[in-house]
Amino acid sequence: MSRRNSITGGFFIGLTAFSAFLIIAAIIILLTVIIIGGKGTFSWEFLTTFPYDGMMKGGIFPAIYGTALLVLIMSVAAVPFGTITAIYLTEYAHEKSKLAQTIRFAVRTLATVPSIIFGLFGLGFFIKFVGGGMDTVFFGGQLKWAQPNILWASLTMALLTLPVVIVSVEEAIRTVPRELREASLALGATKWETIRRIVIPGSRSGIMTGTILAVSRGAGEVAPILFTGAAYYLATLPTSLSDQFMNLGYHIYIMATQSSNVDQTLPIQFATTMVLLLLTFTLNLTAVIIRARLRRKVK
Amino acid sequence: MDNQTDKKAFVFTKESLKKKFRWSEFLSEKIITGVAFLSIAIIVLIFFFVFKESLPIFQTRKKEAPKVEQVQKQEQYGEKAKGQTNTSGQEQYGVTTKDTMMIENQVQTADTVTHGSDEATFKSLAGKHWLPVSDNPRYGLIPLFVGTLKITLIAMLFAAPIAILAALFSAAFAPYWLRELIKPAIELLAGFPSVVIGFFALMVMATFFQNIFGYDGRLNAFVGGVAMALAAIPIIFTITEDALTAVPRTYTEASLALGASKWQTALFVILPAATPGIFAAILLGIGRVFGETMIALMATGNAAMTSVNPFESVRTLAATIGAEMAEVVFGDTHYNVLFLIGSLLFIFNFSLNALAEFYVKGKLVKRFQGKQS
Numbered sequence: 001m002s003r004r005n006s007i008t009g010g011f012f013i014g015l016t017a018f019s020a021f022l023i024i025a026a027i028i029i030l031l032t033v034i035i036i037g038g039k040g041t042f043s044w045e046f047l048t049t050f051p052y053d054g055m056m057k058g059g060i061f062p063a064i065y066g067t068a069l070l071v072l073i074m075s076v077a078a079v080p081f082g083t084i085t086a087i088y089l090t091e092y093a094h095e096k097s098k099l100a101q102t103i104r105f106a107v108r109t110l111a112t113v114p115s116i117i118f119g120l121f122g123l124g125f126f127i128k129f130v131g132g133g134m135d136t137v138f139f140g141g142q143l144k145w146a147q148p149n150i151l152w153a154s155l156t157m158a159l160l161t162l163p164v165v166i167v168s169v170e171e172a173i174r175t176v177p178r179e180l181r182e183a184s185l186a187l188g189a190t191k192w193e194t195i196r197r198i199v200i201p202g203s204r205s206g207i208m209t210g211t212i213l214a215v216s217r218g219a220g221e222v223a224p225i226l227f228t229g230a231a232y233y234l235a236t237l238p239t240s241l242s243d244q245f246m247n248l249g250y251h252i253y254i255m256a257t258q259s260s261n262v263d264q265t266l267p268i269q270f271a272t273t274m275v276l277l278l279l280t281f282t283l284n285l286t287a288v289i290i291r292a293r294l295r296r297k298v299k
Numbered sequence: 300m301d302n303q304t305d306k307k308a309f310v311f312t313k314e315s316l317k318k319k320f321r322w323s324e325f326l327s328e329k330i331i332t333g334v335a336f337l338s339i340a341i342i343v344l345i346f347f348f349v350f351k352e353s354l355p356i357f358q359t360r361k362k363e364a365p366k367v368e369q370v371q372k373q374e375q376y377g378e379k380a381k382g383q384t385n386t387s388g389q390e391q392y393g394v395t396t397k398d399t400m401m402i403e404n405q406v407q408t409a410d411t412v413t414h415g416s417d418e419a420t421f422k423s424l425a426g427k428h429w430l431p432v433s434d435n436p437r438y439g440l441i442p443l444f445v446g447t448l449k450i451t452l453i454a455m456l457f458a459a460p461i462a463i464l465a466a467l468f469s470a471a472f473a474p475y476w477l478r479e480l481i482k483p484a485i486e487l488l489a490g491f492p493s494v495v496i497g498f499f500a501l502m503v504m505a506t507f508f509q510n511i512f513g514y515d516g517r518l519n520a521f522v523g524g525v526a527m528a529l530a531a532i533p534i535i536f537t538i539t540e541d542a543l544t545a546v547p548r549t550y551t552e553a554s555l556a557l558g559a560s561k562w563q564t565a566l567f568v569i570l571p572a573a574t575p576g577i578f579a580a581i582l583l584g585i586g587r588v589f590g591e592t593m594i595a596l597m598a599t600g601n602a603a604m605t606s607v608n609p610f611e612s613v614r615t616l617a618a619t620i621g622a623e624m625a626e627v628v629f630g631d632t633h634y635n636v637l638f639l640i641g642s643l644l645f646i647f648n649f650s651l652n653a654l655a656e657f658y659v660k661g662k663l664v665k666r667f668q669g670k671q672s
Binding site: 005006008009012013015016017018019020022023024026027030033034037081084085087088089091092093102103105106107108109110112113114115116117118119120121123124125128129159162163166190191192195213216217219220221222223226227249250252253256257266269270273276277280281283284285288292 | 323324335338341345349352461465467468469472483484487488490496498501561563566583586587589590620621637644648653
């Protein structure tokens with residue numbers, strides 16, 4: 001090999017390594033800056049008190065509560081449906097069938113639809129169509145469900161996180177050994193019994209990973225709830241499904257761009273961002289670890 | 300079905316081998332299949348409902364098709380003053396086309412506020428001004444398109460080379476332990492909420508870049524673009540990495556056996572073999588940036604301007620929806636136009652995804668099976 005060649009080679013490899021380094025550096029800088037900016041304000045009080053003085057002081061408890069409620073309702077909707085779809089794709093559908101391929105394409109498309117479109121859909125479908133329909137039929141045209149609330153926001157978010165659940169569960173189901181299924185069927189269990197007793201318990205960790213990833217995604221997304229239920233400030237916590245709610249991500253957005261005292265509330269903004277970032281980061285890290293273990297087990 | 304045959308278990312008759320009908324089996328299969336359809340149904344419903352809300356713009360136009368030409372003329376002449384006047388005003392006064400232009404300004408002040416003409420709206424969609432809440436609302440989508448394209452270009456200029464090179468590093472050069480660190484780290488970056496990246500761009504990056512480049516507007520397309528690159532990198536990296544590792548080992552081995560060095564193999568054999576996959580990665584990266592809302596809302600300044608300067612503020616399509624939907628009146632023209640933008644975004648994204656899916660993946664599979672050069 002010529003000398004010139006090896007210099008070019010060294011330069012090229014160095015360039016690729018530098019690119020990888022840049023990405024890692026960006027991640028570390030982002031994390032560090034947010035944590036340094038936020039840790040001064042962060043305290044137990046910050047997490048557990050309401051904001052006061054026009055959101056200039058106080059904590060973010062209602063935003064945390066609202067986010068938790070949002071991801072809870074969202075998971076209740078997204079996890080079962082996502083799991084069942086994954087079961088269909090792995091256990092019932094033929095790999096090459098047109099239907100299965102269409103469903104796979106739909107899932108992948110769903111994963112790439114911009115989140116703001118989900119917001120529009122939530123507004124057009126859940127609030128105007130379903131909510132409006134419920135109001136007309138059950139409440140005699142009185143305005144109750146045809147407005148933004150936590151139920152519609154959660155369901156909108158559930159649609160967004162559905163592909164996350166499907167992909168994770170599908171991956172886990174594929175790791176359940178064929179022999180277990182065959183043994184179960186040979187012992188006389190039916191297909192449904194095998195799925196219920198062998199496949200689902202065997203892919204429990206995948207369902208958990210899917211749920212964690214979905215929760216993390218749902219906690220961080222703001223665009224879908226901009227006009228389907230998130231509120232700027234509420235003096236009380238949401239008590240029914242038709243209430244609006246506060247949300248961590250929306251809180252950050254509003255405080256950083258719409259409030260009149262952006263500079264004064266900067267420490268609060270950093271602390272809120274830190275809470276959201278650490279929350280999603282921890283959840284994702286957990287999912288990554290579970291997944292890595294799962295993969296190692298398969299090998 | 301008769302169960303009697305089961306008792307003579309050792310004699311397998313045609314009847315005994317038949318599957319027994321069980322309600323639980325039947326129901327579970329039907330329910331599971333039904334639920335699986337949900338994903339398809341959601342896609343169809345999203346398109347239907349988002350598009351449905353934008354329909355009123357098209358409907359009025361069809362009814363009054365001959366009128367459209369007239370409005371166009373006014374737009375050209377009246378651009379300097381205040382754009383087009385509304386047509387309902389003309390209809391009431393019954394003036395001819397020539398007169399309209401002369402008395403345009405008077406008519407405008409009289410009743411532009413109250414009579415929103417859908418016909419004029421439709422025409423103004425191709426205009427250069429996005430002024431949805433002015434006295435004389437105009438819904439020109441051009442600045443929004445230009446803004447979105449500009450920011451997509453900036454983001455991809457940063458994200459694509461970095462992500463592809465990093466993926467090549469991870470797939471071809473990095474030792475095993477390093478790869479096992481890089482991949483999860485980038486997975487974690489993918490999990491960063493876009494509102495956090497937007498906040499970081501708004502508070503930290505904007506000031507940082509301003510100090511370096513010394514431009515006036517703190518928030519502009521460049522800041523937004525770089526922030527969006529952070530959001531696009533994980534997607535491009537992951538898909539490129541998958542494509543690179545999917546290149547058959549025989550390719551690498553053949554190249555090395557012929558005397559090529561490791562980097563030559565990576566650059567001239569592995570990378571070209573994975574081109575369709577990398578192309579798909581870039582397409583999906585573009586889709587991500589194109590539809591990104593929160594970063595655009597927070598870091599781009601949101602002024603609808605048509606310019607090529609990367610250091611000027613832009614307003615993207617997605618950010619427009621996010622910023623204005625909360626304030627519009629349901630059923631208003633403005634509301635319909637925002638849904639129209641949503642439909643356009645959806646169609647664009649769907650096409651990108653379909654292209655990445657069918658064209659690129661098909662090509663990749665064929666290539667590796669040796670059916671195509």
